[in-house]
Amino acid sequence: YIPPETLEQLPESLLARAGIDPVVISQFLYTRQGEVLLQRLGEVIQSGSGRSGFYGLRAALILAAADEEGLTLLNLLRKFPTPEMRLDLLRAVEMAEELQGLVDRSNKAISGVMNLAEQQAQAEFDLLPENPLELDGAGSLSWEKRSFRLKDNLRKTLKDPKGRYVDVDLYLPERSSTQPSPTIVISHGLGSDRGTFAYLAEPLASHGFAVVVPQHPGSDARQLESLLIGVAREVTEPIEFVDRPLDVTFVLDELERLSTQNPYFTGKLDLKRVGILGQSFGGYTSLALAGAPINFAQLDTDCAREEESWNVSIFLQCRARDLPREEYPLRDDRIVAAIAINPIDSAVLGRQSLSQIKIPIAVIAGGVDTVAPALEEQIRPFTWLTAPERYLILMQTGTHFSTLAESEDAEGVKIEYPPEVIGPNPALAQRYTKAIGLAFFETHLTGRSEFEPYLSAAYIRTIAQEPIPMGLLRFLDAIQLESLLR
Structure with a gap:
């Protein structure tokens, strides 16, 4: 179930443009830090065969940033190089729970201090x-x-x-x-x-x-x-x-x-x-x-x-x-x-x-x-x-x-x-x-x-x-x- 307010915001989210230079994002994605980020994202966004979306995401991010439309979520999906794309929702939920656990512990520590x-x-x-x-x-x-x-x-x-x-x-x-x-x-x-x-x-x-x-x-x-x-x-x-x-x-x-x-x-x-x-x-x-x-x-x-x-x-x-x-x-x-x-x-x-x-x-x-x-x-x-x-x-x-x-x-x-x-x-x-x-x-x-x-x-x-x-x-x-x- 997707709340109506979320559905209303979906078109805006898909078209929201990140003003990032294609050379800048290309350079970052080839650094060690960028590759670690791609590996994490690739666990959730996968190719049609179920493999990590690491390389597809890197290509799509660079191509979308270089495109006239710019880097938007919709353009990222368009530029993904395989005909099919899979989303591992279970892994996405696991990651969200990991993050929430870290946030909760951090909040407890900060409040306690x-x-x-x-x-x-x-x-x-x-x-x-x-x-x-x-x-x-x-x-x-x-x-x-x-x-x-x-x-x-x-x-x-x-x-x-x-x-x-x-x-x-x-x-x-x-x-x-x-x-x-x-x-x-x-x-x-x-x-x-x-x-x-x-x-x-x-x-x-x-x-x-x-x-x-x-x-x-x-x-x-x-x-x-x-x-x-x-x-x-x-x-x-x-x-x-x-x-x-x-x-x-x-x-x-x-x-x-x-x-x-x-x-x-x-x-x-x-x-x-x-x-x-x-x-x-x-x-x-x-x-x-x-x-x-x-x-x-x-x-x-x-x-x-x-x-x-x-x-x-x-x-x-x-x-x-x-x-x-x-x-x-x-x-x-x-x-x-x-x-x-x-x-x-x-x-x-x-x-x-x-x-x-x-x-x-x-x-x-x-x-x-x-x-x-x-x-x-x-x-x-x-x-x-x-x-x-x-x-x-x-x-x-x-x-x-x-x-x-x-x-x-x-x-x-x-x-x-x-x-x-x-x-x-x-x-x-x-x-x-x-x-x-x-x-x-x-x-x-x-x-x-x-x-x-x-x-x-x-x-x-x-x-x-x-x-x-x-x-x-x-x-x-x-x-x-x-x-x-x-």
């Missing part, structure tokens, strides 16, 4: 300052931004035979003190660039921090453009799981060298104690530099079931499985405090690696993140952390893109995400990020204990507002999490 955070907040309200500071605004210092390119001659590849070039933005505060500025690194995510978090770098500089923002050339906006125009064949290469942390270490090394050779840098940067903040792939980068090594054993376990996973980030994490099997010393002892926003870490790092982090660590999750799901990539991994100073911050209605701002200096492809993908009020999520970042780094990088109350469930509760409720936990173990999921 928010409830625990509320309980913690109620117990802490008396500890808040009488006149709390507004941490999401600019500080009193002027600052200067300098952009430059560094070349790492030690990392030469077929792709970069002359070495790896790393573009850097440096935000330097104009301090009256002769003391060097505490330094923070910001690591962008896949497909972003060094302008994505300019909204965060600028106020941090105005509060006295030197902010270093490298652009990771193998996983930035230009890399995504290379994929879409056919120059690159993968979203990113496996070596990026090594090169990203090495980019940060290389830039810090170069800044140390410049501090001894260039008067502009001399005495400006404290590079002995450095903080780092990263988002998504940059969140992984932060965790790796904080002391979590690549975990090949966990990758082998999780990636054996890669094609069965609904966790989109697993497709990227499993690329690390193709790295040569050796130890990669990615930890940088100069990193003494780290924030990971929407990190991807469950397979590439896992419990064994995350438990090795000993420095203060904050994990920020979005409750409706469909790329790096909060339960699998942040909430459960948080239970694996053993660092004494650890924080789980949950933006209940935050997405994978809530904390990302449009880059004014965008290079390469510019992707327009629809509002439902970005989520509600990203400006509010970015205000949260500024407040959390300042409180965390003032506390754990500069050692200013007066900022500790701002890293509390009570403070987070006071600044949280609709449409993005937010909560903070200092502790959550596996037993507590399992009880939330019952």
Whole structure:
């Protein structure tokens, strides 16, 4: 039985056009991530003989996108290369039930974390300052931004035979003190660039921090453009799981060298104690530099079931499985405090690696993140952390893109995400990020204990507002999490 309202919507659904360039969809469908998606769809949409619709779907999607009518569901059916097509409704129902089960567990975890955070907040309200500071605004210092390119001659590849070039933005505060500025690194995510978090770098500089923002050339906006125009064949290469942390270490090394050779840098940067903040792939980068090594054993376990996973980030994490099997010393002892926003870490790092982090660590999750799901990539991994100073911050209605701002200096492809993908009020999520970042780094990088109350469930509760409720936990173990999921 099909409800009348569904029948009324059917013609519109069949003719709804997805404005996707045929070259773009062709390139994506030949990546590992695209092929996994086709395999899943091919279990439901089959050829007339009952075989997987993998190849037929790929051909139909590309042909429909190139057709004048465009990529619509009706045109996709027309372009399917076999005279007959089968739909495995039983498998479709099974998949729907799998997804619903995951959604239910995720909702229980998110609701449970928010409830625990509320309980913690109620117990802490008396500890808040009488006149709390507004941490999401600019500080009193002027600052200067300098952009430059560094070349790492030690990392030469077929792709970069002359070495790896790393573009850097440096935000330097104009301090009256002769003391060097505490330094923070910001690591962008896949497909972003060094302008994505300019909204965060600028106020941090105005509060006295030197902010270093490298652009990771193998996983930035230009890399995504290379994929879409056919120059690159993968979203990113496996070596990026090594090169990203090495980019940060290389830039810090170069800044140390410049501090001894260039008067502009001399005495400006404290590079002995450095903080780092990263988002998504940059969140992984932060965790790796904080002391979590690549975990090949966990990758082998999780990636054996890669094609069965609904966790989109697993497709990227499993690329690390193709790295040569050796130890990669990615930890940088100069990193003494780290924030990971929407990190991807469950397979590439896992419990064994995350438990090795000993420095203060904050994990920020979005409750409706469909790329790096909060339960699998942040909430459960948080239970694996053993660092004494650890924080789980949950933006209940935050997405994978809530904390990302449009880059004014965008290079390469510019992707327009629809509002439902970005989520509600990203400006509010970015205000949260500024407040959390300042409180965390003032506390754990500069050692200013007066900022500790701002890293509390009570403070987070006071600044949280609709449409993005937010909560903070200092502790959550596996037993507590399992009880939330019952």
